[in-house]
Structure formats: structure tokens, C-alpha cells
Amino acid sequence: MEETTQTTEKTLGENTQSKSKMPYRKRRYVIYSLITAFALILPFISIHGNQIFLLSFDRGELHLLGVVFSVQELYLMPFLLILLFVGIFFMTSLGGRVWCGWSCPQTIFRVIYRDGIETKLLGLRKRISDKQKKPDYALFSNKLKKIIAMALFSVIALVAAADFLFLFVRPNDFFTYIADPLNHKILLGFWLSIALFLVADVTLIAENFCVYICPYCRVQSVLYDNDTIMAIYDNKRGGAVYAPNGIKNALAPKKQNPENECTNCVQCVKVCPTHIDIRKGMQLECINCLECVDACTSVMAHYNRPSLVQWSSPNSITTHSKIKYFRLKTIAYMVFLSIIFIFAILVGSKKEPMLLNIDRDAQLYEIRKTSGSVDNYYTFLFQNTDSKTHKYYFELINNDTLEILEPLEPISVMPGKKIKKVVTLRSKNPANNATQSGVTKQNLIIKAYAVDDEKIFVERKTFFAYPPLHELQK
Numbered sequence: 001m002e003e004t005t006q007t008t009e010k011t012l013g014e015n016t017q018s019k020s021k022m023p024y025r026k027r028r029y030v031i032y033s034l035i036t037a038f039a040l041i042l043p044f045i046s047i048h049g050n051q052i053f054l055l056s057f058d059r060g061e062l063h064l065l066g067v068v069f070s071v072q073e074l075y076l077m078p079f080l081l082i083l084l085f086v087g088i089f090f091m092t093s094l095g096g097r098v099w100c101g102w103s104c105p106q107t108i109f110r111v112i113y114r115d116g117i118e119t120k121l122l123g124l125r126k127r128i129s130d131k132q133k134k135p136d137y138a139l140f141s142n143k144l145k146k147i148i149a150m151a152l153f154s155v156i157a158l159v160a161a162a163d164f165l166f167l168f169v170r171p172n173d174f175f176t177y178i179a180d181p182l183n184h185k186i187l188l189g190f191w192l193s194i195a196l197f198l199v200a201d202v203t204l205i206a207e208n209f210c211v212y213i214c215p216y217c218r219v220q221s222v223l224y225d226n227d228t229i230m231a232i233y234d235n236k237r238g239g240a241v242y243a244p245n246g247i248k249n250a251l252a253p254k255k256q257n258p259e260n261e262c263t264n265c266v267q268c269v270k271v272c273p274t275h276i277d278i279r280k281g282m283q284l285e286c287i288n289c290l291e292c293v294d295a296c297t298s299v300m301a302h303y304n305r306p307s308l309v310q311w312s313s314p315n316s317i318t319t320h321s322k323i324k325y326f327r328l329k330t331i332a333y334m335v336f337l338s339i340i341f342i343f344a345i346l347v348g349s350k351k352e353p354m355l356l357n358i359d360r361d362a363q364l365y366e367i368r369k370t371s372g373s374v375d376n377y378y379t380f381l382f383q384n385t386d387s388k389t390h391k392y393y394f395e396l397i398n399n400d401t402l403e404i405l406e407p408l409e410p411i412s413v414m415p416g417k418k419i420k421k422v423v424t425l426r427s428k429n430p431a432n433n434a435t436q437s438g439v440t441k442q443n444l445i446i447k448a449y450a451v452d453d454e455k456i457f458v459e460r461k462t463f464f465a466y467p468p469l470h471e472l473q474k
Contacts, residue, residue: 024290043166079344090333092223096230101289109202161194217284233279238262238308241279268292355383364465374430378423384413390450397445440466
């Protein structure tokens, strides 16, 4: 008992010192501002003319940190997806739904719309601290304010939808396409559809999206443990408001036990955007926005007591110990993420400065009656993935029975461009490789290279087809 009292006094001292600190709500606003600014600026940041991130379907390119990868080099995508999903698991195991409350676009848009437009700008809602009270739409003025609020947010939604599409279409291309909407109906449709969804989601569906639609809240309970950081009510100090079966106690905590600190002011309930009572314990609907922590901190400050709702872990609250950030689960996640990240760096560093696709003609071979030689036709697709123009040519590795008939000059390809070239290979003495049993295929290794840079080359495998001997002897 004496140890508990000392711990409470220590917590009280720490909490008294932290009264001057910025509330979590304002800290979230700062984070939201930084995320919004980063999201708006990111598509316009370029390195050597390439974006930080762009997955362009019309150009068939992936831009990553200023490096361009073609669709044939999307071997990095599995690494990026693994980093994304395992990173979410790690973040949830460590900080619960911290993504939802502090970084999710849905939450940011709701704060802009509900707290900014509806409450601060139009006064449709009375106070940010009371999110439970719905506006009275029986009043015509409130209906008009609602329409104005939706119209204002529609402008934000169009900007946000365009910014999202900038991750798939270059901003310059986007504005060019939108200026000619009749010839780019698909892009226009995506832009307007995304904006319309945002308007419906943020202004009508609201936090119901987080509670009923978003799959993340269903996953979190599997990833949580007793050391996961979350908004948690200390029922030892405040008193059990709810019974273990989830039914609310008839008496307020103060009436149950005079020593219970919870005043049953329900400020933590009023301020909750997902309309839950944090005193009930961990709930799927909690997004870790910490509005309840701010509310309880403000109320308990009048009694010179620490908040009954804290951003902590169940183990830390129960045992009055420090939060365990580093434990077996989180260390395992960090090690795995580090390994995947290193693999991604190693694989990405081996990016080929040129690409070559070889397709054979539908006609396997052609016999020249006058000379008796055999020709095979190919289509070479040269792609320059470097940042400057190169001239490419090719040679046959360890094969002196074939000759290159066409082309005879190097092919010039500009940066980021592709050029198709019909290639003809000829065998002057096909009888040396042909057989009576049927078509004979001779394996080939073709080395394509940049004439102006010996470090740039690739090797590809294909084959040369010979007709049966009886066809050559006709």
C-alpha cells in the first residue's frame, strides 16, 4: 500500500510538471499539418527529373527516391508491400491504433471538416470538446450551414483526390489531361469518383467508417498484447465504472467508494469521436486519438491529481512500471523489417541501366532459295533506363555460325524511351545444324550493350530455328 502511494505521488509529480505541456489534441494538429504539407509537396519533389514516388501505369514506370524502374523491374514491389504490411503490424503491436489517431487521412479529414469547418468556421457544432451532441437540423440555418460545409469540403476533396492521383500520374501530365477531359475520360472519372467518395465518407459516413468499414480495427485485437500502448483508464484509482460483463454499474464510482477518484463527469465520453466510453476498457472503436486523455487531464487538474485516462499499457498501469517498448515481439518485427529493407536496397542497387526484350517472329524461319541460307526474324525492344541518351548494339556470344543481317548500325535511344527494332539473323550453312527429324533449335546468348559506355550491357537467351534437311534439299 505504501509503495502504491509513493508511485501515485510520483505520478502526480510527473503529471503536475507536464501540465504546461501541449495537449495531445494540439500535438496531433501539428502532426496533421506536417503530414498534409508533406503529402501536397511530395509529388512535386524531383531528383534528376524523377519523382520521389510514382507508379505510372500509362508510362509503365515506378519512380522510387528519384530512380526509375520499368514494369519489367517491379521486383521491388514485393519488398515494398512486405515493408508496408509488416510495418503496420509492428506499429500496431507497439502503439495500438496510433496510425488511426495520428496519421490516417480519414481522421485528418474528419478533424478538418468537423472541428475546423463545422465547429470553428460555421458554428454548426458548439464545442470541439462535445462530439456527442448532434446539430439540430430542424433549424433551416443549420441545414444551410451543412450544405455550405459540404461545399467547402468538396473543394478540399478535389485537391486531395488530385494529390492522390499524382502518385500514379505525373502532375504535369495530370493537368494536361484534365485540360482535355473528352480524350481522358478515365482519368477524369477516377478524379471525380475519388473526390465524391471523400465527400460522402467524411461528411456523411463519418466515424462509422472507422467502426464498421475499416478492416484495421478488426486486426488490431490480434496484434495487441498487455504491453501495447493505448488510451487506458486506471480503474484502481478511478473505480470500476463497468462490470466485467460490460454492463454499466448503477452507482457512480464516487458512490461505490468515496476513495474512487472518477467524478463521473463523462467528459472523456463527450469528447470521443467514435462515441465510446474509455472506462469500459479496450474497444475496437478506439483510434488512440487521446482526446479522452486530454479531457480527463483537464478535469483532474482541478483536484491536483493525474489523469485517470493515460496513454500507457495495461502492464504499466497494473504494475506501476515503465512501458516495455523493447520486447520479444517488437524486436522480432524490427529485425525482420531491417532484413527486408537491406534486401530491397541490395536488389534495387542492381538496377539495369538498359533493358532488352526479345520476341521471335511467328514464322520460325525463312529459306532463301537462291543462296540456300536460313533467316530468323526477331523483334528487339530496347529501353534506356539511364538519365542520358545511349547508342545500343548487340553481338552473339560464342557463335560463329550465324551473322547479323539487320540492323548494321547502332540504335540511339533517349533517356526513359523505348525503341523496337526488327533483327534478322542468318545461317549461311544451315545443313551443318539441321537434322532429318524435324525443326532444330540452336540456343543463343545475345549480349546487348551501349556503344558509348562499356559498363552498360545485358544478356538475353533465345534460339535460332533450322528447318529439316529435306526442306533444305528441295
